[in-house]
Amino acid sequence: MTERAAAATEGVDSVGFGDPLVEIQNVSKYFPTDEGLFSWLSVNRDADGLPVETGREWVKAVEDVSFTIRKGETLGLVGESGCGKSTLARTILRLLEPTEGSIYFKGRDLADLSGEKLRNTRKDVQMIFQDPQSSLDPRMKVGKIVEEPMQAHGLLDAEGRAARAQELLEKVGLDPQHYNRYPHAFSGGQRQRINLARALSVNPDFVVCDEPVSALDVSIQAQVLNTMRDLQEEFGLTYLFIAHDLSVIRHISDRVAVMYLGQLVELADKRELFENPSHPYTQALLDSIPVPDPRADGRRGVLEGDVPSPIQPPSGCRFRTRCPKLIAPAEYDLSDEAWDRVRAFMRHVKRRDFTETDPEAVRRRYFDGHVPGGSAGDVVSAAIDDIAADDWDDATERLQEAFAEQSVCAREEPDYEVDPEYGTDRHTAACHLHRE
Amino acid sequence: MSDPLLRVDDLQVQFFTEDGVVRAVDGISFDVHEGELVGLVGESGAGKSVAVSAIMRLVESPGKIVGGRIEFDGETLIEVETGPDGDPYRTEATIPDGELRERIRGREIAIIFQDPMESLNPVFTVGGQLREFIELNRDLSEREAREEAVSMLREVGIPEPEARYGDYPHQFSGGMRQRVLIAMALACEPSLIIADEPTTALDVTVEAQILDLVEDLQDRYGTSFVWVTHDMGVVAEICDRVNVMYLGEIVEQAPVDDLFYETKHPYTTALLESVPRPDQTVEELNPIKGVMPEAIDPPAGCRFHTRCPAAREACTTTNPDCREVGDGDQPHRAACIKHDAFEAAYNGSPPLDAAAQQGFDVSLSGGETDD
Numbered sequence: 001m002t003e004r005a006a007a008a009t010e011g012v013d014s015v016g017f018g019d020p021l022v023e024i025q026n027v028s029k030y031f032p033t034d035e036g037l038f039s040w041l042s043v044n045r046d047a048d049g050l051p052v053e054t055g056r057e058w059v060k061a062v063e064d065v066s067f068t069i070r071k072g073e074t075l076g077l078v079g080e081s082g083c084g085k086s087t088l089a090r091t092i093l094r095l096l097e098p099t100e101g102s103i104y105f106k107g108r109d110l111a112d113l114s115g116e117k118l119r120n121t122r123k124d125v126q127m128i129f130q131d132p133q134s135s136l137d138p139r140m141k142v143g144k145i146v147e148e149p150m151q152a153h154g155l156l157d158a159e160g161r162a163a164r165a166q167e168l169l170e171k172v173g174l175d176p177q178h179y180n181r182y183p184h185a186f187s188g189g190q191r192q193r194i195n196l197a198r199a200l201s202v203n204p205d206f207v208v209c210d211e212p213v214s215a216l217d218v219s220i221q222a223q224v225l226n227t228m229r230d231l232q233e234e235f236g237l238t239y240l241f242i243a244h245d246l247s248v249i250r251h252i253s254d255r256v257a258v259m260y261l262g263q264l265v266e267l268a269d270k271r272e273l274f275e276n277p278s279h280p281y282t283q284a285l286l287d288s289i290p291v292p293d294p295r296a297d298g299r300r301g302v303l304e305g306d307v308p309s310p311i312q313p314p315s316g317c318r319f320r321t322r323c324p325k326l327i328a329p330a331e332y333d334l335s336d337e338a339w340d341r342v343r344a345f346m347r348h349v350k351r352r353d354f355t356e357t358d359p360e361a362v363r364r365r366y367f368d369g370h371v372p373g374g375s376a377g378d379v380v381s382a383a384i385d386d387i388a389a390d391d392w393d394d395a396t397e398r399l400q401e402a403f404a405e406q407s408v409c410a411r412e413e414p415d416y417e418v419d420p421e422y423g424t425d426r427h428t429a430a431c432h433l434h435r436e
Numbered sequence: 437m438s439d440p441l442l443r444v445d446d447l448q449v450q451f452f453t454e455d456g457v458v459r460a461v462d463g464i465s466f467d468v469h470e471g472e473l474v475g476l477v478g479e480s481g482a483g484k485s486v487a488v489s490a491i492m493r494l495v496e497s498p499g500k501i502v503g504g505r506i507e508f509d510g511e512t513l514i515e516v517e518t519g520p521d522g523d524p525y526r527t528e529a530t531i532p533d534g535e536l537r538e539r540i541r542g543r544e545i546a547i548i549f550q551d552p553m554e555s556l557n558p559v560f561t562v563g564g565q566l567r568e569f570i571e572l573n574r575d576l577s578e579r580e581a582r583e584e585a586v587s588m589l590r591e592v593g594i595p596e597p598e599a600r601y602g603d604y605p606h607q608f609s610g611g612m613r614q615r616v617l618i619a620m621a622l623a624c625e626p627s628l629i630i631a632d633e634p635t636t637a638l639d640v641t642v643e644a645q646i647l648d649l650v651e652d653l654q655d656r657y658g659t660s661f662v663w664v665t666h667d668m669g670v671v672a673e674i675c676d677r678v679n680v681m682y683l684g685e686i687v688e689q690a691p692v693d694d695l696f697y698e699t700k701h702p703y704t705t706a707l708l709e710s711v712p713r714p715d716q717t718v719e720e721l722n723p724i725k726g727v728m729p730e731a732i733d734p735p736a737g738c739r740f741h742t743r744c745p746a747a748r749e750a751c752t753t754t755n756p757d758c759r760e761v762g763d764g765d766q767p768h769r770a771a772c773i774k775h776d777a778f779e780a781a782y783n784g785s786p787p788l789d790a791a792a793q794q795g796f797d798v799s800l801s802g803g804e805t806d807d
Contacts, residue, residue, distance in 0.1 A: 080639035080640070080641060080642075081610075081639055187727050189727065190727075217479040217480055217666065218479070218666065218667075218668075218707065218710055218711050219479060219706065219707065219710045219723055219724035220723070220727065221710075221712075221723075222710040222711070222712070222721035222722070222723035222724075223723040225712070225721060226720065226721055226723060244639060244640070245640075245712075246640070246714050247669075247711065247712040247713055247714040248712050250712060250713070250714060250717055251712035251717070251718060251721060270717070271717065274717070284641060285640060285641060286714065287644070288640040288641045288643065288644035289640050289644075289669065289714040290643070290644075290647070290667065290669030290670045290672065290673045291669055291672060291673070291713075291714060291715050292668040292669045292671070292672050292696070292708065292711055292713065293672050293696060293715070294672040294673075294692045294693045294695075294696050294697075295693065295696075295697075296672070296715065303641045303644075303645065305595065306595075306609050306611065306612065307609075350595075351595035351596060352590075352595065352596045352597065352598070352599075353590070353593075353595070355587075355590070
């Protein structure tokens with residue numbers, strides 16, 4: 001019998017601190033762009049034969065994500081809006097069904113559970129939402145709000161529940177006297193504390209916190225973060241802490257995972273990730289945060305353009321369309337400087353960032369007057385001629401095909417391990433720069 | 437020093453609600469010089485947004501400007517005095533509504549709001565809205581205005597501006613919508629732009645792009661900015677001078693470097709200590725005790741004394757004005773009686789520590805009403 005099966009048959013809390021509590025294996029979650037009855041049909045008048053096409057478009061919100069969360073730790077999950085953080089969290093809790101992959105909680109596959117068993121497991125995993133306003137029922141008193149999960153799971157009798165609710169209110173830093181108040185009488189920070197008390201009422205092992213402090217003022221944020229940390233110590237909680245604010249993540253997490261466009265790009269120990277970021281996206285994120293120190297030398301705005309659509313994500317590394325370190329295709333013999341110029345030219349043509357169409361002016365603007373030699377130079381020259389003929393689409397396509405699509409970044413999906421500089425924890429970075 | 441471009445003097449804005457009068461902005465004064473980027477920073481409820489909307493006379497009912505004077509480039513945007521009957525009235529010097537709308541708003545002073553979706557009309561194309569704005573304010577023909585609109589979109593970094601011109605606001609991402617608003621604000625080359633938390637709703641990488649853009653545009657056009665934010669990081673990155681607001685008042689006013697390194701007001705200190713740092717690991721955050729009291733019933737004396745770690749008896753009775761307390765070449769003002777400039781009995785006064793130590797209890801009695 002495997003270890004996992006053994007744990008499953010025992011069905012007890014056999015997970016020690018530091019051992020995997022939640023294992024996420026190759027989880028993907030797709031959403032159809034349209035859920036109508038005939039949405040799989042679309043009309044294409046240019047097609048040969050029947051002018052009808054079948055097949056749905058899918059938004060690939062989360063794709064092939066694997067990691068483990070260890071008991072007692074706080075795993076920070078960071079990424080920009082729309083990168084799939086919340087979808088991933090909801091999939092882990094099975095509030096959404098994963099399209100592919102499996103999620104193990106205490107060694108049991110959550111996908112196998114249903115009905116009563118799933119309900120019982122839900123007691124062990126709780127969630128705290130971002131908006132403290134809408135996550136509390138305005139017509140319920142605070143005490144009842146905290147008691148409700150206990151009632152749903154049949155814990156304690158009415159008296160016991162009331163006593164526990166009051167105890168929890170005190171634990172999260174509220175006055176137990178406020179048991180009979182309505183949520184509107186509380187400020188945002190206090191409401192988030194009520195949310196904490198409610199989540200803790202059923203004695204969970206694992207709490208998913210989806211941007212729990214991002215709606216709060218900085219001074220209140222610090223209070224709530226400190227309380228969350230104290231509670232973790234007292235109750236031995238494991239947090240998956242989702243945030244877009246790297247400063248908050250740096251404060252609260254033990255390990256940090258960075259997401260971009262539905263995939264994990266980097267995962268490492270907190271210190272390692274912040275001091276030795278090994279994925280260009282993580283580096284860009286870190287460079288972008290405004291530092292509260294006027295004497296710090298600010299480097300920012302390192303990223304160009306917008307996040308691509310998750311309906312047709314770029315092939316290979318999803319970050320390559322914006323990556324400042326896109327690797328030059330091996331077949332061209334370009335110096336680093338020449339490649340930088342070609343890359344800038346290629347992206348600016350795609351975005352039509354300039355208006356000059358005169359070949360000489362374009363050459364001056366991007367290549368200091370001298371187009372690089374060899375076959376790479378031929379492509380660039382041809383593109384400049386396209387622009388002179390006002391054929392921007394041709395120029396874009398020519399450059400993309402010759403450079404962007406030929407790069408190893410477009411051809412292979414990266415997945416590498418980096419030697420950690422701090423600590424001994426595994427450090428993974430999905431970037432081809434680490435391919436040697 | 438030359439005359440400031442914008443001078444706000446003892447501005448008071450009050451909201452007349454059913455529950456009573458809310459003194460949202462209670463006598464603040466600051467100025468903005470040409471080419472300067474002045475920050476207005478504070479937590480939500482400090483009165484930052486109300487203060488800047490008063491500059492354009494955009495305070496909405498039940499709010500009213502009840503006192504003070506705002507001067508812009510030699511013109512009086514508003515001057516309110518209290519009459520013999522106790523009612524505030526606008527003086528003769530105040531320029532009339534029509535003139536303000538035609539000459540000042542948009543042309544001389546532009547404003548950028550936090551939520552770009554609310555500032556753009558969802559049923560008109562982005563380009564069309566920008567074109568109309570340029571056409572009206574700069575007396576260009578429709579064709580010229582269109583060309584200008586496309587070049588403005590390119591200027592602020594919208595990809596494929598010609599193609600995106602015909603798109604609707606919902607087809608733009610949040611960052612791009614904010615760029616469109618910046619393009620709109622810049623279109624008439626105003627001398628002052630008021631930016632009310634323009635990057636708060638954006639992701640860090642997009643925020644960084646926008647901050648870069650603003651700095652770049654400021655270099656090129658020499659535009660002055662009033663920048664409202666709650667983020668000390670943004671303040672440190674872009675502001676020249678900073679005003680820190682707490683509960684309707686300015687508590688500290690200083691050049692950005694002095695504010696961070698020669699902090700003179702306990703609230704500013706507390707605010708700086710409570711933010712987690714992106715560039716270093718802070719083990720324990722030092723939050724400000726409690727929550728900001730309601731502006732409808734501000735504490736007597738210094739408004740911060742209920743949460744201030746340095747509060748003393750004397751703070752409960754004196755509400756200090758913002759006075760010069762620095763020793764540098766540039767003015768550094770703070771409203772705290774612990775400084776010698778106030779000649780108050782701070783040093784001999786017993787500390788109020790006990791109340792501040794109670795932490796959350798203070799917040800509960802201060803911020804909430806009892807059943």
